[in-house]
Amino acid sequence: MTVLSQESVPGTGEPGSAQVPAEPAQLTNGSGRLAELRHVKQQALAGPDPKATERQHARGKLTARERIGLLLDEGSFTEIEGLRRHRATGFGLESKKPYSDGVITGWGTVHGRTVFVYAHDFRIFGGALGEAHAQKIHKVMDLAASAGAPLVSLNDGAGARIQEGVTALAGYGGIFSRNTRSSGVIPQISVMLGPCAGGAAYSPALTDYVFMVRETSQMFITGPDVVRAVTGEEISQNGLGGADTHASISGVAHFVYDDEASCLEEVRYLLSLLPQNNRELPPLDAGDDPDDRVCEALLDLVPEDPSRPYDIRKVIEEITDHGEHFEVQAGWAGSVVCTLARLGGQVVGIVGNQPQSQAGVLDIHSSEKAARFVQTCDAFNIPLVTLLDVPGFLPGVDQEHGGIIRHGAKLLYAYCNATVPRIQVILRKAYGGAYIVMDSRSIGSDLSFAWPTNEIAVMGAEGAANVVFRREIAAADDPEAERARLIASYKDELMHPYYAAERGLVDDVIDPRDTRRLLITSLRMLRAKHAEVPARKHGNPPM
16 A cells, blocks of 8 residues: 655656656665655656646546545545556557556545545556456455445546456456445445446446536447447537536436536535445534524415426525535436435435426436435435425326336335435425325325425316316306316315315425424434334335
């Protein structure tokens, strides 16, 4: 194990451009050995020739060590296997044996807490994975799991090292199996800072969060050349697998940024919201936003008319500490908002229907997005708050044929399976099966509160009246007047704000201005919640 720092390298302070001194004189005493050690470590820190670093910077990309320096607390990085070299022969590899073998591994701290990291060094073999390279990653992954600390991968590699053949592919297998074993045990974060093609893309897909940087990072299984040859389609690398593509179309990327520095700073922020592992609670933060702050703005943010849109983010900003929240997959499946925030200093996951997008319906993508978010929060002991304003599931042939039943069941399964504290707040409409799926009392929510504007029913009053009173409306002298009368009657009898509370399906109907205070006191009461789970190997969730 070696502790490496940029300060130990003479020259400019940038490892890739440092001038490595000549080979030290061969001495037999301790001083000679130390001089030799310094020389070897300086070689490892410097990496390939300075031109490789210049080429990396010319692409608008930082070096692996520069990235680690931005991610971790200053001076906290401890490198392991920094002097590792590959043992491969053939195709000229025997004459090219750089230290590190193209990946930097070790640990440091983020906000004082231990974090493990590995970073591909694109300057060495294009960051391609070979046997030694893979074994270094395996080692740091095993250490992270054993120590119970998050793992961050800084990805910038050209895939498997072709010259090493099947041993390189086997290295990926070891990474995938470790990703899976650590899933739900320690937070795993993938930061895409360059290309990631072929089977290599499956490791980020197995982790909890994927960060990408515009223009410089791409992910795809088959690149544009293969797509062109097989299908005849012409597309660029960014169009096929760039950051915005994965943030808005595929849903692969959770967060997207314009530059590496901003991206890595936000990785640090995410880590501040997560526990070290599944045996710990998220860190508390003693903030100065009063727990009993009255949220006057909530009276006007949500229109009483259930058909009028509004931005659920405004509600979230009003109730959370200092209005801060960290939205996950903000550009994908916009009819639901999933975000991490603090309430009274306690980290919570908030799921809210977004009336500004498709009236806040649940469709295939939004169900999948919310289900994954709920599962991740549950895995890492993050309580869930669900803000409900949903007209139902999106109707349509494409939704039915695309498997809305299967995808909607994913969200239902995730909520039913979650053992963390769960609180539902019904802001306005809550219709049909979507009301049940969005963490209703009947599927295990610990507490359910409703605003006076709530409407909980099988469907909207207009649709219900057309079904229930079809004959009466058709037989009336004035069908429209009769329909209006019957709709009003249905609302008065079955959809008034206290109907669910009278039947114990809502714990209380509350003043919207008290939402923040009530959520904080409820979460504190539930902080030590313990839920019994059935003995089983694992569940079999819908796919």
